[in-house]
Amino acid sequence: MADLVVESLTTMPNGQYYRLILRGESPLLDCRPGQFAEVRIDQTDVLLRRPISIHFVDKERNEMWLLIQKAGKGTTALSSIQRGNRLNLVYPLGNGFNATDNDYRHPLLVGGGVGVAPLLMLGAAFRNLGVEPTFLLGARKALDLNELDEYEKFGRVFLTTEDGSLGEKGFVTQHSVLSSEKFDGVFACGPTPMMKAIAQYAASHDIPCEVSLENRMACGIGACLCCVEDTRNGHQRVCADGPVFNINDLKWQI
Amino acid sequence: MADLVVESLTTMPNGQYYRLILRGESPLLDCRPGQFAEVRIDQTDVLLRRPISIHFVDKERNEMWLLIQKAGKGTTALSSIQRGNRLNLVYPLGNGFNATDNDYRHPLLVGGGVGVAPLLMLGAAFRNLGVEPTFLLGARKALDLNELDEYEKFGRVFLTTEDGSLGEKGFVTQHSVLSSEKFDGVFACGPTPMMKAIAQYAASHDIPCEVSLENRMACGIGACLCCVEDTRNGHQRVCADGPVFNINDLKWQI
Amino acid sequence: MADLKVDLGKGLTLSNPVMTASGTFGYGTEYADFMDISRLGGIIVKGTTLHHREGNPYPRMAETPSGMLNAVGLQNKGVDYFVEKIYPDIKDTATNMIVNVSGSSVEDYVATAAKINELDSIPAIELNISCPNVKQGGMTFGTDPKVAKEVVSAVRNVYSKHLMVKLTPNVTSITDMALAVEEAGADSVSLINTLMGMAIDARTRRPVLSTVTGGLSGPCVKPVALRMVWQVSKVLSVPVVGLGGIMNATDAVEFLLAGASAVEVGTANFINPAVGEEIICGINEYLDQNGMNSVTELTGALIV
Amino acid sequence: MADLKVDLGKGLTLSNPVMTASGTFGYGTEYADFMDISRLGGIIVKGTTLHHREGNPYPRMAETPSGMLNAVGLQNKGVDYFVEKIYPDIKDTATNMIVNVSGSSVEDYVATAAKINELDSIPAIELNISCPNVKQGGMTFGTDPKVAKEVVSAVRNVYSKHLMVKLTPNVTSITDMALAVEEAGADSVSLINTLMGMAIDARTRRPVLSTVTGGLSGPCVKPVALRMVWQVSKVLSVPVVGLGGIMNATDAVEFLLAGASAVEVGTANFINPAVGEEIICGINEYLDQNGMNSVTELTGALIV
């Protein structure tokens, strides 16, 4: 648990997403891609903390990035936090992607909507290992796809929009790169239907696939059993045993 | 019910009081001295509105002044409102002082702590009628006595502090002006012990006396019966039948 | 514009499902500056007893997390004063003026209800059975199905118009209570009244309320209220009126989905004195957005 | 520094009155990163049943105004797993490790309690009688004094250490329940468990929880909890442990003033995983500021 200082808040062009850059006053704890923070939202009638993925960690500047969608009262209230304010975080939480423990050569990182958040840090981790990741990012419209230059620092970026305003028209699972190239690992985060479709693609191509779940949480640290996912090993805690699961462990109908 | 715009927020030297100047976007409703507003405090976990006296109305600028003490979570949260924000008020509420309906020549206006708030507007009303009011304001220490120039615009100002740091040392009821001069009406607002002592002074000098009560309120408009004071006419609603009562109607032991 | 009309039976038809809750809306007149009160589906006026009551000593209110406690104690001038002095002023309000009737003995309830029965412009009473039963040692009428049945039957005998019975949530089985009053002749039930609670000031080491305990209302009670409305509406044949913590149209829709035919708004009036009208508009919008023609389609439409 | 020690009797002595509530603190280990858990007066571990339980399907949680609903459904690996796998890991925690025991039949409760009785480092169980009684058609053990008495007596026969019984607030008379379990041999009672509530998503028209209804906890229930602690502590001879919505030291002091000898902190752990330690410090400060030498002076010190 630590108070971080708000360095900047940037509202994205769609007006619905914003990026928070938080600075640690002491060195940030080590975070793995796919881990998350539980953010306390003060001075509102929001009771519980809100789980937010760690978008990126800039070790040199001792900064943590969060990419947040105004989904309801908590994330909306948080969007009016000011530079210099403190934000209380419990972090790092969860298991994170297993990506970096393995020998992937052509990893595919698929994100939908605000689900792109953990992929930036994951892409950076691959690049650090000398592997160029492929990002496949999808959204409804061009305005929802942001910070593309950041992703491009670490890998190739392919895009889809539902209205065709940027990249290929359609869903990420319809993108041509999926048939034109061969990947050896898939890492996905986004709306459940998207993740299921991607899991299907991975299964049919026999590629290992990890997805990051966003079950509703209370404690975020494995104590309350509110966030469970029904897995092949029974009810598992998404906050502590996840949020990243190998699709083989899930009971999804794919 | 109206949204007023915050024109300025001035924190007083003691750090505990602040003055809000609110501007109406349409002409402010007519207010009588001693009336109050029910202020809605948004974006916090404060549920009910908070009753705050109308401190002053500047008709020319179409501005309302409030003088507020940080007493708890509502008034503290409100102290961080920003210029340009809107504040939702139900006003004017309550009966107000009967002062201006009568022929007072030497009215004494006694305030303690933040209870001075309604007296500024009352003093202005007397001055408008061609009567010079006498303000007797008391507080714990000099830092709690503010805006004295504002009161001096309308009448003479006498002060007491408990620590003797400004004016006479002691309580308002010990001030020498009470024995050196003769008043024909007393109007008081402040802590209950102070008001009781002043009521006693008025009774022993046979001077009519009105006090403004601060009972805890829920609706503020006379509907819920939460704020009642036990009077000679039974339980009366402080918000609608008061907040100003003639001490003869109260059942105070004085 | 969807059809907002609701028929609660036995002559009680509402232009829309939004009423205001007893004790939170005075006699309606207090709110006339803030909204057109005749637009409400109904106004349930203050708890009325046979005799004048001064109510409890001050302090009567404590704010709690997302709620408030009250200990007003049914302060009112008695039914005769209501009939002579208040009724003439409110009888022409163009909405359903419903009287909330309270008492501490069966005889009191009966006598009060009989007097209200004579008032042409009062289409219904809401029988508040959460008051202590003085004859039975302070146990409330509303916590024992047998006693509730007795008082409702007795009132039913003298009251010929719509008899709504208001249930207290401070019971082990709300369905037993609801079934009992239905059997005794209630035309509808409303729930919930306040939950019994308490607040303490740690600084002074005293209870905040003069009566130590009081009734909890506001958003904090909504989950309990919704649960009870859902449970009761599944077992009852007569309509259910839902209340407890409704602050906006979304909350009201939740109660309708849970099984309520109409709702009452209480504590919310204190925070937004025009909230009743806003909720009516909001329900209409919800129906339009969801392609529904009548608010009756919402009642009990929860997908489980 | 005041004396914070509390003796709950029958061998259960707490270094301070602050425990953590079952189901909200795992087995304690989950919180070890955030505080020195051995500083707590006690840790009441997860609800343990005779057999393994998978609990209810997801979703199990809904946030409500100043509160939350949960429908975890007692997910746990059963008492044998606890004895073999978990107990060895936690038995050396330098505080009172108390096991919350749940069941759906008297036999289950008895069998589970008997197994826990053998564990040297477990000084007490907290008997959770708010679970549905499968033999009596789902009615909970905790809502009928006779049934409660039966289960508590049966457990008392096999359990020789401190037997704390946890009461559910979903009853008409909490004092009847408390008196029944005291008579049956409880060494202390803890209250309140969760209030039964419900949340609905108006957009999808579905209940938020997979089980439709769930248990309400958090600040919103504090007024009800305080009231019940006050009522119960007036009639009981054994100590009362108070909980329900305690978020900070002031809340804890309120429960002590109302009559509790100790408190449990539940939902607050989710928002501030170090809250237990902060509450201990805060109570100590309160005692110092008020010139009190021992926390026991606070218990029941409400001035009414």
Ligand SMILES: Cc1cc2nc3c(=O)[nH]c(=O)nc-3n(C[C@H](O)[C@H](O)[C@H](O)COP(=O)(O)OP(=O)(O)OC[C@H]3O[C@@H](n4cnc5c(N)ncnc54)[C@H](O)[C@@H]3O)c2cc1C
């Ligand atoms: C491990 C994890 C990582 C996450 N990472 C991010 C991130 O990086 N950026 C981001 O913007 N969001 C992320 N989320 C989702 C984020 O936590 C929710 O959007 C947020 O909690 C909503 O809070 P609110 O108060 O704004 O909305 P609320 O008012 O609580 O709810 C708004 C709507 O969202 C629904 N909702 C609430 N919580 C969740 C949830 N956990 N999952 C799905 N729906 C929910 C509600 O039912 C409601 O319909 C993550 C969630 C998890 C579990």
Ligand SMILES: Cc1cc2nc3c(=O)[nH]c(=O)nc-3n(C[C@H](O)[C@H](O)[C@H](O)COP(=O)(O)OP(=O)(O)OC[C@H]3O[C@@H](n4cnc5c(N)ncnc54)[C@H](O)[C@@H]3O)c2cc1C
């Ligand atoms: C008619 C009227 C006019 C008022 N005018 C002013 C004014 O001009 N300026 C000003 O600063 N204050 C005024 N007050 C008092 C003001 O309403 C309270 O200080 C405020 O409601 C406290 O709210 P809070 O949320 O800050 O404190 P809370 O957190 O609610 O409470 C803080 C402390 O104050 C106590 N308290 C709460 N409400 C009241 C109350 N109504 N009376 C006494 N004690 C209370 C609580 O018990 C607690 O100890 C007035 C009150 C009334 C009834």
Ligand SMILES: Cc1cc2nc3c(=O)[nH]c(=O)nc-3n(C[C@H](O)[C@H](O)[C@H](O)COP(=O)(O)O)c2cc1C
């Ligand atoms: C100040 C106050 C006074 C009340 N008086 C009565 C009453 O006289 N009769 C009654 O049946 N209910 C009374 N109630 C209960 C409300 O009608 C309603 O049942 C309860 O407040 C729950 O609804 P809410 O959460 O919308 O306020 C009163 C409630 C409050 C807050």
Ligand SMILES: Cc1cc2nc3c(=O)[nH]c(=O)nc-3n(C[C@H](O)[C@H](O)[C@H](O)COP(=O)(O)O)c2cc1C
């Ligand atoms: C997620 C969750 C799980 C719970 N599990 C249990 C349990 O297994 N056994 C039990 O007796 N109480 C259980 N409770 C109830 C708490 O122990 C406590 O009685 C209740 O939450 C009220 O306290 P609070 O408001 O401080 O949370 C649970 C509560 C929550 C929120």
Ligand code: FES
């Ligand atoms: S949120 Fe509590 S266990 Fe996952």
Ligand code: FES
């Ligand atoms: S505050 Fe409601 S009647 Fe005065």
